Amino acid sequence: MDGTIPIAPTGVEEAPTRVDDLWFPDHNLVIQAENRLFRVSGGILAARSLVFRDMLSIPQPETQPLIDGCPIVVLHDSAIDVEYFLKAVFDSSFFERPPAPTTFPIVAGVLNLSTKYDVSYLRHRALLHLASASPMSLEEYDSIGSTATFPHRTSRLSRLLLADSLGMTWAMPTGMYAISCLKAQSILDGIPVQGGTIHITSALQRACVIAHPELCIAQNHHIYRFLRVLPTKGCTSDGVCSVRSRSLLETFTKLERLDPLGFLDAGWSKALQDRFCPACNARSETEYKSARQAVWNQLPSIFSLPTWEELKSARTADLSE
Incomplete structure (x- = not known):
């Protein structure tokens, strides 16, 4: 990350809308991600995240735009990831440790943003969920249906891309295995998934195409x-x-x-x-x-x-x- 978080309006054409579950009238900070608005406690965020602590300690100009008297922090992350991340911070029951069930989009959103904004306890929790679907032995592979805390079959490709983007090679073997079992044309031209096609990186393409004949x-x-x-x-x-x-x-x-x-x-x-x-x-x-x-x-x-x-x-x- 670049080390700074802009505090300014984004200029998006669609009018921002409030996320009711994360709009607390007595809190003092408005966060905007894409066209979604969240009103939360800046103090709690600063206590959980070193990045937010440093960012919120920077004095802001008196001319800074406000919403309901609160400063606005604009995050250049997907709105849904921010929603999952903030729910994990402000609702202790939303994202519990394994074996509590969850979904892969929640795991990915929390892992990405807890890594980016340095929230160590949430990152660790997300890694435990990721590990539940990342077998290290054939016995674990055979029992993944009962140990994974989220649907593991439908998330194999997304799981592989997440692990690859974060450099977590330990979470990659079974995802690479699943992709390598496909025909080379699918690996190279795009892997069909519900709602469209997903393309993997050229490095993953090369590795999986080479692995296919093996x-x-x-x-x-x-x-x-x-x-x-x-x-x-x-x-x-x-x-x-x-x-x-x-x-x-x-x-x-x-x-x-x-x-x-x-x-x-x-x-x-x-x-x-x-x-x-x-x-x-x-x-x-x-x-x-x-x-x-x-x-x-x-x-x-x-x-x-x-x-x-x-x-x-x-x-x-x-x-x-």
Whole structure:
């Protein structure tokens, strides 16, 4: 940030409107973000934020415009981010620590502005929420549905962009994985999302395009091994498992779906168990679990990120601030 916050009208054409939930008649500071107005306590903001403390300590000219007798602070941030940030400051129940549920836009807004305006306790809280959807192990990845404090699937791309913008590499692997499983055209031309298309940075594009064939190899070499090892010693199907495993392998290799970590969901796993004898089922399950772990272990190197141990250390350092 540039170190200064202008205190002046913005000149926006649309008349600013008050945000009722954050308009306190007995408070002494009006904040404007885009065309939204918030009336809050300058003293509380100064106590929470070193940036606001320094900014509000600067004497203002007597000719400064006022709203209801209050000075105006103009923030060049999105109105919705400012609303989330101020609610987190002035309403203790709005943004609680995990495991309290929240939404990703709230996490992103609070994290961005608590970082920018140096509100350490809110930044730490937002990082805890981000970490809840940023697994560091395959076990955490498999349980993310119950540990994430916000919808994790629909926020993967936004989460990746946020982590990248803040230099938090520890929160990037699974987002990069999800993007790298897409076709190169989508990665380069824009990723379709509800309501439009999102473009990632050129550096992320390059990393994900390079990773795509590596994930294809991982799926073919590691994951499909759970079929290649059949029939296993002790097979009791009299050749049925051999025929079925090769037939399935031929079918799977023709699929366009790329998702080595999620190739078999619970439904597929149950369907496969019905096709093989107990011995082949047991061997196949063991190989599949081993293959998923091997792919997971390779993710950081596939994306040219630090090792898992280094990423864990970085997360620990951020969460201990």
